[in-house]
Amino acid sequence: MRSVFRLVILLIAAFSAVASALARGAEARGSVVYFNDAVILSLKTYSVDGSSPEARAETIASTLNSLSYLGEVKIRKVEKTHVIFAGGERIVTITPDEAKAQKSSPAALAQLWSGRLRTAFVSPPLKVAETSLRLPCPSNKIVAVKGFQFADATVSSSKSEVVTPIRVPGGIKLAANKPGNAIITIQGETTTESIEVSVQPYAAILPQTFSTQVSGSPALASTIRGAIEGAITTQLQRVPGSVIRILSLSEQSIGLGASKSFTAKIRVAAQDAFENEGEVNIVVRNIGVAPIKEAALWYCNDPENVNSAGPLFSANLKKNEPARLLYHHQNTASFPLFIRIQAVNDSDLPARVLILPGDSDPDKNPVRAGLKAGLQYMKAWAAGSGDVVTIPPRSTMPISLRRLGNMETVSGLCSLRLIDGPESVLVRTDSWPPFNLDRRWATAIESTTPWREVGCNPINDYDQAPYQLSDHIYPDPYKQLKVQYRFGENWKFFKIGEKPISGSDNQRVLSGNFGVVYNITGEIINPTSEPIEIELVFEASAGYSGALFLVNGVLKETPLLQPKAEYRIEKFRLLGNDVKRFELMTIPLSGSSYPAQLTIRPLQTLSTGVIGGK
16 A cells, blocks of 8 residues: 555656646747747737737646646647647647738648657757767857756856856857866756867968068068968967968069069868968068179088098188088988088077078989089079078078988089178088988978978077088179170080189089189171071080070070080071170089080081980
8 A cells, every 4th residue: 555655646746746846837928929939839810719929828838837747749629720739739720810910721731740749759858969079169059958957057067267168049159268178067956968069279360470581582482471471380280280271372473682472272271270371461572682703612422422421511600701512422322311401509699691592302312313413503693682681590491301211312503691690690401310200290291391380499409510611602603604606617626624623622623613603795797698596505515414505584494414425505597797796694503524515616416315405
């Protein structure tokens, strides 16, 4: 008997709990009836006894809240009306007029409203739309929360400094403040819901603004683009290890002393961070450094063949004494080697350095490596177009960093100038055994301009390793030639790299004059009354070679030429009694064979073995 009595008590308690929950489940808002915050029905007509739609809605909500149990929702047709019952109680009568006002039929409207009521009966009193979220920081997100208990529920965050919850109509706005994890708790009268939130940073907050400096007359569009890309890579505030992709960028040359603002659209992605896409603004200023001839040629080619780790070259770059650095090394070891060239500022002052770059990627063909480096350099040199990099105190700037496999060659030719800062900075070249590279340096090792990839970095013990200043310093690395050819006389022959310049010790000489700038002024005379055609021809007279020339400011590149093969650099057409003058600039390139011969002669058929020509 006692067990039966207990069962009755438990059943009464259960029904009481249901009744208590239901007492707050239905609500009339105007002529609309809600149950557990979901719309059940909306009335448009008066009842037969004259009750308004609003009054009818109040009655329906009261009936729903008074139900002792939910029971089955049923529809009964009574004459021309349809009646919805729930828990054995009549809830609403649908008349033809009501159905007509709803643009429906009594039967269809009864099916719609009864279906909503069934769904509402089984809906929980508190329900969040999402229980687990990943949000970027900073950001806001609204999470929908349903159920009649939400109106009086308490909302809290386990870490409000990470995520702050703010109640808004229909849910909660989550304000992501800083990276971390937090749990948002919604505590109703009988039900608790929670949301696990992981807040992660954006890979980068955009937009951002940077500045960079270049020099040139003008600074070439390629230099501008490189400087912009370097500014983005080295100055963008972002998550470590993130990857930047430049989606759009328009660059153009900039004249001396001018500045221009550029906008680039970028995308930044990183692990455990949100990808972000947006704009960065870069102000590029052409500082218009007055051109100064390089005071010396630094010849970093002794030894040319490197088979172990160690120092290869060191020299002091002095303020306003520009230097032209030539480097050319082949790995003859059985294992890979790194060749690293860097400027080291071991002073307490920032050093501003202008660099006109020319660097090749590693190549099994030393001649091709020298030609690649020379091509980049001569384009920059012709306009004096280069990057201006500020090396902070006690920091280094990479000039070149390459990984060489067996028998691969790295070649480079660049101009360096210390504009201001300390009295000098050290430039050193070293070979290193293989070592692991992080993502930044793995990108830099593939670049002809590694300072644009990794910027400047604090000095470490390796940067201060012992070194000895090199003896291979050659002052005034220039040659001036004047040539004249008169049609009808003997062909004009002249050599490049034949008479070596002397070192600063007056003992060494530079055979082949590799890295020396040749400026040649030429004159062609036609003393006849007939038009003629004259050619300027390069011959690989000393062996396998490639060469570059600026002819009246236009860059000319030969193919790789077998020994004794010829390549026509330029063709001149002269009218009767005409005179043609030209300016020719060239540099003997590392890897090629010098001295080499140039010839001015009447137009001929080129020698066998030529690849290319005009």
